[in-house]
Amino acid sequence: MKNNILLLIFCGIVSQVWSQPTSQPSFVSPEVHPDGKVSFRLWAPKADEVKLNAQFEKAPLAMQKDDRGVWSVTVSAVKPDMYPYAFNVDGIQVADPKNSAIFPNEGFQNSILEVTGNSPLVHTLKNVPHGTVAYRYYHSPELGIRPAVIYTPPGYEENPKKKYPVLYLLHGTTDTEETWSKVGRANIILDNLIAEGKAEPMIIVMPYGRAYPKISKSAGSLRNWDNLQEFKTDFFNNLMPFVEKSYRTKPDKDSRAIAGFSGGGGTTLFLGLNNLDKFSFVCGFAPGMLENEFERNNAGAFANPQQTNKMLKLFWIGVGKDDGLYPVNLKFMEVLKQKNIKHETLISEGGHTWMNCKLYLATIAQKLFK
Amino acid sequence: MKNNILLLIFCGIVSQVWSQPTSQPSFVSPEVHPDGKVSFRLWAPKADEVKLNAQFEKAPLAMQKDDRGVWSVTVSAVKPDMYPYAFNVDGIQVADPKNSAIFPNEGFQNSILEVTGNSPLVHTLKNVPHGTVAYRYYHSPELGIRPAVIYTPPGYEENPKKKYPVLYLLHGTTDTEETWSKVGRANIILDNLIAEGKAEPMIIVMPYGRAYPKISKSAGSLRNWDNLQEFKTDFFNNLMPFVEKSYRTKPDKDSRAIAGFSGGGGTTLFLGLNNLDKFSFVCGFAPGMLENEFERNNAGAFANPQQTNKMLKLFWIGVGKDDGLYPVNLKFMEVLKQKNIKHETLISEGGHTWMNCKLYLATIAQKLFK
Structure with missing residues (x-):
């Protein structure tokens, strides 16, 4: 910490002036x-x-x-879920400084509101055995040192002989390798489904989806051709x-899945259907x-x-009715039908959101490796 | 992602109006x-x-x-390091929306600037063997499900019989369990020192320092008495x-260290010197x-x-000359001297900053478990 106000709180001593002194009142947001109502401040x-x-x-x-300079709004009870939100201050989008739950992203700032409700949801942190979310690095001769977030299921450390299937899980454009765990709660969803016996214990690999620095961060969607290559x-x-x-992976195709959202969903189809x-x-x-x-992108399939x-044991597509990508996804499903390519679909409510991402992951996790 | 501007980029399709359309120009920050000069935008x-x-x-x-509405400033070459920064927009502190390197904190928003310079620093990500940073949960009957970030050194997975010493590393007030890895680069510092043979391979445990929800997030310093208990x-x-x-820990006192910054430094002395x-x-x-x-707080020692x-094999205190806590730390060192309690000190330049935290960790990591 480095603000005077904080130093004042800590120790009653004022150090050098680094940022201007503030007299911020105490409040929660x-x-x-x-x-179930929610106040934002x-x-x-x-x-x-x-x-x-x-996003609700x-x-x-x-x-x-x-009169203290605190802006606030209280909204009526919202459906229990996790929602990205931000403040718009005179035209600038600002995350909530009082909330350390931040949406990992390279293009905008959002905070995360969690409304749990009366009964736990599939992504609610519960007192069940928890897997491990590991931040790893690997080396790419072309791209340098690359990050990946890797989930291992409960029991992984305790069963040193057991091998596991692997789900590769790709984020959307401008998201990062942290978005699937922090906003998509991939680890908690799997912890809960595994505890209930509804999903196979699996490893989930969440890489960073942009081929940076070869592909610039402002080069548009992850499913653009150059990034795909x-x-x-x-x-x-x-x-x-x-x-x-x-x-300890099971290195056969029946123990390997790929899934992804938005630009990472396009990447998923390209990688999966051509391999x-x-x-x-x-x-x-x-x-x-x-x-x-x-x-061009689906030639292999x-x-x-x-x-x-x-x-393919499972070819699955989920999309929300209010999603800007709904029409093109419907067209794609039409083409699959014409070509007699088997696939399952989930047409959900809602739009191009991480609320839907969690629903889709919880749905397919119960279908994988069975 | 959920902004129209992003959807436009992705797919050329405009969905429902969720946030107001924007015409943000393209730029980097x-x-x-x-x-070595740095531009912020x-x-x-x-x-x-x-x-x-x-913070530079x-x-x-x-x-x-x-004329596009982009504010900018270019600063002259700064000393290579990692610096927290934020924008002050009409009095509001705002992290940099273009920078996904965020300072994990519960009280303010900062982004992180990394200036590497011509030769790698002790915290620079290099192509050496990397340890694993694991996000774990453990259960507390009093406090519920608690997060901890745990570093295991390179080779931990490959040497299933080897046992390791443990450093417990505590963050400052309003920081979170992520601050030591993301701002303090604890994992990278250890990766580099271990690769050079300068530090013993060790496990680093970075817990969340506030006894929330028993102790409110607005209850001041982590080293306040109630939180300590x-x-x-x-x-x-x-x-x-x-x-x-x-x-796989070595469970003896000579294989166990505790260190911490600011409010977590006060906690460190209380836990360490009374145990x-x-x-x-x-x-x-x-x-x-x-x-x-x-x-009262150091009665045990x-x-x-x-x-x-x-x-004690090592009792170490580091503090910067410009730190608001410098005077009280000097007084404490005086008391230790009067009592003939052996201790090492490092009086550094600079203030109450994470630049100094990295220096202190890199210094003590070379003294532990030897």
Whole structure:
């Protein structure tokens, strides 16, 4: 910590002036009330207008300033879930400084509101055996030192002979390797499903989806062609060998799945459907795609539908009715039907959100490796 | 992702209006130039005044707005290190939305600038063997499910019989269990020192320092008496047993160290100096303390200095000359001298910063378990 106000709190001693002294009043944000209403608060005495942008609301909500300079709004009970939100302060999007639950992202700042409700949800942290979320590095000759977040299920350390199937799980464009655990709660969802006997214990590999620095961070969607090529090279040459060397994996295609959201969903289909010898399970979560790229990006699966159906144990696509990608996903499903390529679909409520990502993961996790 | 601008980038399709459409220009922030200068940029077309608060500057720097609404400032070459910074937008502290390196904290928002310079520093990510940073949960009957971040050194997985010493490493007030790895680079520092043969391979346990929910997040310093009591109970009853059950630790006092920063430094001295049978290494990094609490908080070590000197292999205190806690730390060192309690000190340049934390950790890591 390095703010005077904090030093004052800690020790009653004021050090050098680094940031301007503040007289921020004490308050909590977000505050989930017992009746399910939620209050959001931000100290912004000089702001002219502060709004709340929360993914449980279709439009920004006006906030009111009190005489301490604290803006606030209380919203009526929202459906239990985890929601990204931010404050809009005179046009600037600001995460909630009082909330350490941050949405890992390279393009915007959001905080996470968790509303648990009366009974735990599939992503609620419960007192069940917990797996481990490990932050690892691997080396790519082309891209340098790359991060990956890797979940091992409860019991992994205690059963040193046991081998596990692997789900590769890709984030969306501008997300990072941390987004699936921190916003998608992949680890907690699996902990809970494994505890209930609903999912097979599995390793989940959550890599960083942009082939940076070869592909710039401002180069658009992860499923753009150049990123697909560079990411594919890194995936098969470096990431997968690192995982299979470092973890006790079952190294056969029936023990390997790939899934991903949005731009990472497009990447998932490209990697999965063109490498049917490596993956028996391919799942797109609101996958990013363009109609004029269907044939090129999915050539491996489209070439011989009968063979594709034989090779894939699960080909799954989920998308929300309010998602901007809903129309193109419907078109893609039409094409699959025309080509007689077997697939399962989940058309959910809602839009292009991480609330839906959690639903999709919880759904497919119960279908994998069975 | 859920912004229209992003959806536009991804797929050319506009979905429901969730947040207002934006026309944010493309730019990078922060940008470290080849000559070591650094540019910071923020899009804030409606703001009246934007300043940069960076820990390499003593005072906020004015930023200038261009005709696109992008505020920027370029600073002259700064000493290679990692620096917390934020923008002050009309009085509100805002992290850099273009930078996914966020300072994990419950009280403020900062981003992290890394300036590497021409030769790698002790905390620079290099192509050496890397340990694992694991996000774990353990259960406390009093406090519920608690997070801890745990570093295991390179080779831990490959040497299933080898046992390791353990450093417990505590963050400062308002920091979280992630701050030591993300801002303090504890894992990278150890990876580098171990690769050079300068530090013993060790496990580092980075728990969450507030006894929440028993102790409120707004209850001031971690070294306040009530938090010390609750944290101590959790530490010895739950955290340490979890670590010694889950990891291959050497469970003797000569293989156990405790260190911590600021409020967590005060906690470190309290836990370490009152439990000389459990820790042979006790290190305070700018430890938070009050003169009138010296006798009470350190009673275990003060009671019998000769015994204390025999029990401790290292008692170490580091503090910066510009730190608000420098005077009270000097007083504490005086008291130790009067009592003939052996200790090592490092009086560094600089203030109450994570730049100094990294220096202190890199210093003591080379002294532990030898």
